[in-house]
Amino acid sequence: MRIVVLVKPVPDTASGGERLRPDDWRLDRAATTATVNANDEYALEAALKLTEAHGGEVILLTMAGTGATDTMRKALAMGAASGVLVTDDALGGSDIVSTTRVLAGALGAMEYDLAFAGADTSDGGGGVVPAGVAALLGLPYLSYAAKIEPDPAARTVRVNRINPAGYEVLEAPMPALVVATQALGEPRYPSLKGIMAARSKGLETKALADVAVVGGDAAVGGAASTTAVLSAEAPPPRGAPRVIREPADEAARQVVAFLAERRII
Amino acid sequence: MPAGAIWVHGELAGDGSLANISTEAATLARALGDAAGVDVVGVVVGADPSAAAGELARYVPRVLAIAEPATADHAAGTIVGQRIAALVERDGPAVLLTGAGPEGRDVAGVVSALTGWGVLVNAVGVTWDDGPVVTMSVFGGKLTTTSRLTGDHGIVTVRPNVVTAEPAGSPGRVEDVEAAGALTLPQVPIVDRVEAAGVAAPIEEARVIVAGGRGVGGSDGFKVVEELAAELGGAVGATRAAVDSGWIPYAQQIGQTGKIVKPALYLALGISGAIQHKVGMQTAETIVAVNRDPDAPIADFADLVVIGDLFEVAPAITAALRSRKAG
Ligand SMILES: Cc1cc2nc3c(=O)[nH]c(=O)nc-3n(C[C@H](O)[C@H](O)[C@H](O)COP(=O)(O)OP(=O)(O)OC[C@H]3O[C@@H](n4cnc5c(N)ncnc54)[C@H](O)[C@@H]3O)c2cc1C
Numbered sequence: 001m002r003i004v005v006l007v008k009p010v011p012d013t014a015s016g017g018e019r020l021r022p023d024d025w026r027l028d029r030a031a032t033t034a035t036v037n038a039n040d041e042y043a044l045e046a047a048l049k050l051t052e053a054h055g056g057e058v059i060l061l062t063m064a065g066t067g068a069t070d071t072m073r074k075a076l077a078m079g080a081a082s083g084v085l086v087t088d089d090a091l092g093g094s095d096i097v098s099t100t101r102v103l104a105g106a107l108g109a110m111e112y113d114l115a116f117a118g119a120d121t122s123d124g125g126g127g128v129v130p131a132g133v134a135a136l137l138g139l140p141y142l143s144y145a146a147k148i149e150p151d152p153a154a155r156t157v158r159v160n161r162i163n164p165a166g167y168e169v170l171e172a173p174m175p176a177l178v179v180a181t182q183a184l185g186e187p188r189y190p191s192l193k194g195i196m197a198a199r200s201k202g203l204e205t206k207a208l209a210d211v212a213v214v215g216g217d218a219a220v221g222g223a224a225s226t227t228a229v230l231s232a233e234a235p236p237p238r239g240a241p242r243v244i245r246e247p248a249d250e251a252a253r254q255v256v257a258f259l260a261e262r263r264i265i
Numbered sequence: 266m267p268a269g270a271i272w273v274h275g276e277l278a279g280d281g282s283l284a285n286i287s288t289e290a291a292t293l294a295r296a297l298g299d300a301a302g303v304d305v306v307g308v309v310v311g312a313d314p315s316a317a318a319g320e321l322a323r324y325v326p327r328v329l330a331i332a333e334p335a336t337a338d339h340a341a342g343t344i345v346g347q348r349i350a351a352l353v354e355r356d357g358p359a360v361l362l363t364g365a366g367p368e369g370r371d372v373a374g375v376v377s378a379l380t381g382w383g384v385l386v387n388a389v390g391v392t393w394d395d396g397p398v399v400t401m402s403v404f405g406g407k408l409t410t411t412s413r414l415t416g417d418h419g420i421v422t423v424r425p426n427v428v429t430a431e432p433a434g435s436p437g438r439v440e441d442v443e444a445a446g447a448l449t450l451p452q453v454p455i456v457d458r459v460e461a462a463g464v465a466a467p468i469e470e471a472r473v474i475v476a477g478g479r480g481v482g483g484s485d486g487f488k489v490v491e492e493l494a495a496e497l498g499g500a501v502g503a504t505r506a507a508v509d510s511g512w513i514p515y516a517q518q519i520g521q522t523g524k525i526v527k528p529a530l531y532l533a534l535g536i537s538g539a540i541q542h543k544v545g546m547q548t549a550e551t552i553v554a555v556n557r558d559p560d561a562p563i564a565d566f567a568d569l570v571v572i573g574d575l576f577e578v579a580p581a582i583t584a585a586l587r588s589r590k591a592g
């Protein structure tokens with residue numbers, strides 16, 4: 001079974017250094033170290049477990065700047081077999097529409113039984129790219145998976161899709177696109193052996209011209225963006241908190257008074 | 266930008282009623298329509314859209330209801346997205362508002378892919394200046410950005426709790442619309458439905474959230490959290506550590522890989538306030554923390570911090586609220 005996992009390099013949240021460039025309001029990707037988007041690690045972990053159980057391999061697909069190869073090596077160290085990176089200066093500043101079209105084009109040229117994506121990213125955070133990719137490629141779309149059970153012999157996949165009441169079980173023929181969530185389980189840490197092995201794994205780089213973009217002949221990339229940031233500012237700080245160090249009953253009385261003062265109760 | 270209409274997608278809750286997020290999005294749509302001087306139209310697609318369409322008509326003057334039997338037993342997002350894409354391409358509204366939750370995002374992704382319309386995501390505020398002007402809270406509340414569309418049409422996904430839902434002065438009318446054209450994208454059957462025991466209302470929509478972290482110590486410890494939440498009429502939330510330990514379901518997790526919430530009150534019990542949790546809740550209006558450790562990072566972004574043992578303080582707050590109610 002071949003599973004393609006869509007992984008996006010994002011600024012490391014723990015660095016706290018995220019900022020936008022003041023000239024074009026694009027994310028300043030040079031200001032922070034990049035890491036694999038956390039939700040994509042769940043997708044990757046689920047894919048690795050499934051190929052361990054059923055045989056096959058995991059292939060990464062990323063659209064990002066050239067520096068993304070470092071981030072992709074981390075995902076290869078976890079156990080993915082190889083990766084495809086679509087990188088092109090014209091794609092910097094891409095919006096959701098362009099990203100969806102380019103990823104659909106790149107995925108459409110790959111061989112796979114399943115494609116996995118994350119529920120959303122920690123930078124753009126739209127959570128809409130995977131549904132769009134599935135729609136452009138005519139793939140069955142199974143979102144918000146808490147469990148993924150392929151049946152390679154029958155060439156079908158079952159997914160427990162989280163909904164507000166619990167979950168619904170979806171079933172579709174392969175190939176299909178599945179959106180992963182954290183409920184699938186903790187991602188592994190790369191082993192030393194994995195890190196060594198990742199160095200020699202294949203990363204194929206494609207330019208925009210190498211991708212048959214799907215979904216209309218309109219231009220893609222930053223220049224074609226359908227959305228524009230006008231400004232960005234830090235929200236006003238909360239100010240120092242009030243601190244209560246009293247025995248529980250007195251502390252509780254003060255908390256209740258505070259909530260009443262703020263008209264919360 | 267031409268004065269196209271403002272459309273709002275009415276999502277169905279599991280029981281066929283209108284999802285809360287859609288009452289908020291519709292309230293916002295009406296305010297924008299007034300500001301822009303353009304029509305406001307709701308659109309509901311479902312196996313039986315009548316109940317939700319009727320509710321949506323309390324908020325906007327005109328609602329298009331499309332009966333789509335396939336959504337009864339198939340994943341809805343792709344189907345609803347195709348129906349709405351066809352309608353917006355026919356009628357050309359300036360903007361389609363939808364919720365920024367799982368359903369709304371699936372629909373937005375499909376409509377955007379099929380129409381090429383741009384998407385402004387996770388709006389925490391929308392005003393009108395010759396088109397929607399959207400504020401978003403990004404990087405977990407570190408920055409607030411203002412964005413707009415570069416073209417004549419687009420989609421805006423709206424976060425919960427951005428506006429208070431308010432029905433219009435006079436109810437609107439519902440028009441039944443025939444679904445036109447074939448559904449060409451694969452339909453994914455629902456082969457089973459499982460209701461999880463004791464699931465609460467979605468935490469994204471709660472006005473009050475009482476959340477527990479590692480300090481709660483176990484599933485038994487969550488009783489203290491639940492009792493306080495019940496007394497405040499709020500929902501129970503949790504950190505990833507508490508979810509990973511199996512003390513509480515993933516649906517209650519707040520943070521980077523869980524839910525992003527914006528309640529009026531966030532009461533954090535035994536939560537250190539690590540960055541991955543902070544990004545999910547720091548835009549709450551009021552943050553109160555109970556923590557044994559005065560140096561816990563949460564003290565840096567809370568409004569009120571009680572230094573103490575949550576197993577003493579939380580029940581004391583519950584008791585104080587009860588006696589206040591008793592008068
Ligand atoms: C602060 C900020 C705000 C933004 N706001 C908007 C906006 O309102 N509208 C807009 O059009 N764009 C916006 N963008 C740009 C947006 O981040 C990019 O267009 C991005 O390529 C796709 O959107 P996303 O990160 O929201 O993806 P999501 O839809 O959240 O991604 C979901 C999943 O799709 C896959 N995926 C997404 N992108 C890639 C990729 N490049 N490579 C591989 N897999 C991928 C991953 O599996 C990911 O988990 C914003 C960016 C930033 C930094």
Ligand SMILES: Nc1ncnc2c1ncn2[C@@H]1O[C@H](COP(=O)(O)O)[C@@H](O)[C@H]1O
Pocket residue numbers: 008009026027029063064065066086087088089090091092093094095099
């Ligand atoms: N040089 C590049 N080549 C390909 N994709 C890129 C490039 N730079 C940024 N991207 C992608 O385009 C989107 C917007 O990026 P940015 O403008 O850097 O926020 C993200 O999905 C990036 O991963």
